[in-house]
Amino acid sequence: MVLSACDININTGSSNDSKSSKESSSSSDSKKNNQSSNNNSSSSSDSNHNSENTDSNEHYAKVWVSVIEDSGGTADSSNTEIGHEDVSGKALNPYNKSASAKFPNGTQLLSGTPMSAGQVVYTDNNDGTVTVYNVPSHFQNKGWDEDGYTERESNRILDNPKTVKLQDLSQSEINSWTNVISETSGYGDFGSDDSDNDDSSDEVTRDNVIDKVEDYEGHNLDTSKYDYKEPEKNDDGEWGFSFTDKDGNLAGSYIIDQDGDVTKYDENGDPE
Structure with missing residues (x-):
């Protein structure tokens, strides 16, 4: 038991x-x-x-919106056109090519019109992120004319990129951008192979009128706070453009005469 x-x-x-x-x-x-x-x-x-096809307007739209908004700007397809160009191997500083570092293979440029919309220079990482290079849209600093400065700064820019994660945009958002993106070419074709500048560089043109204003202000135009209109030339040979706040209210304007002298006006049209 x-x-x-x-x-x-x-x-x-x-x-x-x-x-x-x-x-x-x-x-x-x-x-x-x-x-x-x-x-x-x-x-x-x-x-x-x-x-994902990284050579498509859909992808460029994702890159543009993600990088512009990551930098504090506003991406608006209703008043922006974008040009795309592969700038692999081109000189970062197109005005002093011989001294400038060259873009690595696979570098893409997205340039906005109007110019105040900004630009994005990047390489794809094929993992939902892009490597962004902080390349100036206007080389207004006189140091860029010097070989030593160009070599040092162009290498510094390429050695210190920023990684940005791409947003998951809706298809409707992507569609709003694809029709305003087109292929372009010619980055650097307007530059010189040496650092010598002739007297024609003092002429005010569509290509350098923004430079004149930024030299006057002492800093880049603040596209995160203001929207800048496309510069226009009047019958007197002067260039000018206005700018508004993000609510569309007139905030001021600039007039650049033929000698490159800048006059800034407030929202009431009075010189500052």
């Missing part, structure tokens, strides 16, 4: 151990399945990034 009781206790314990083992195995399988599901989801996400 004693042995029989012992047998019962032993069998009962064995049954509990078996149940516990099954539960542990089931829990382990569940964790493995969850982990496998998460891995598959991550793999699918990476696959989507890798399979």
